[in-house]
Each structure stands twice: as C-alpha cells, then as structure tokens.
Amino acid sequence: MAEISKKQLELLCSQALEAREISYAPYSRFRVGAALLAKDGQVFTGCNIENGAYSPSICAERVAFAKAVSEGCREFKAIAVAGGAGEVPDDYCPPCGVCRQVMAEFCGPDFLIILAKTPSDCKTYTLSEILPLAFKL
C-alpha cells in the first residue's frame, strides 16, 4: 500500500469533511465532500452538486478530479471521501461505480481511497481493492 503519514491522513479527512459543508444537495440531502491529494502535494477538494434535472448531478469525487485535471494535474496519491445525510457523517461513504472508473482513468492500483467519518476515524482501501478488473483502453 502507498505511504501516507498520519498527519496527512487526518488533514485530508478534515478537508473532505470541510468540502462536504458546501455540498449542493437539495434533492437527495445526502452531502458528500472529497479531498484529492496529488503526488506533488497539491490538494483539490470537491463536493457533490445536484441538479433539478437529476442526471446533470455530479459526485464530489469527480468534481475534485475535474478541478485537478483541468489545472494540468494528473498524478495522484489518495482521495478522502466523507458523506452522509445527517449533520455529520454517521457511516463511511464508499465511492460510486462511476467515480471508481474515473479514478481508474488517472490512478494506478495503489491509489488510496480514504473513507472518513471524522478526521481521526477513517478506513483506507486501495483502488485495486475497490475496483478489481478495472476496464481500461
């Protein structure tokens, strides 16, 4: 598994939780935040942004990837994700299948997915664990 310090882990979880605060989710009321750590140390955050026509809605993880890639950043180490319907997340929020596929486009099998409930309560997986047999052209 790729290395990430405890301090960096806690910081990334806090940034995901903070990004969740500005989620725009008036339809599902399920608010998600993500913090994507690039190999050069930059962090790109994202929140889910819903739409009244439903299908234009976009997940927090993909907002973070879109921000990074559109700024020329394509090499990543880890992403922290925090989501839930309550005031604070009451469970871990694993990325949806579409977001896993987007991760596979830009990240290798050792990319870390950190599911955060609080800054200090999280579970970490690799991309190969949560998306085995990834489709790639």
Ligand code: THU
């Ligand atoms: N959502 C995310 O932002 N990330 C995920 O990986 C799962 C789902 C959002 C999409 C939608 O706005 C809300 O959570 C409920 O599905």
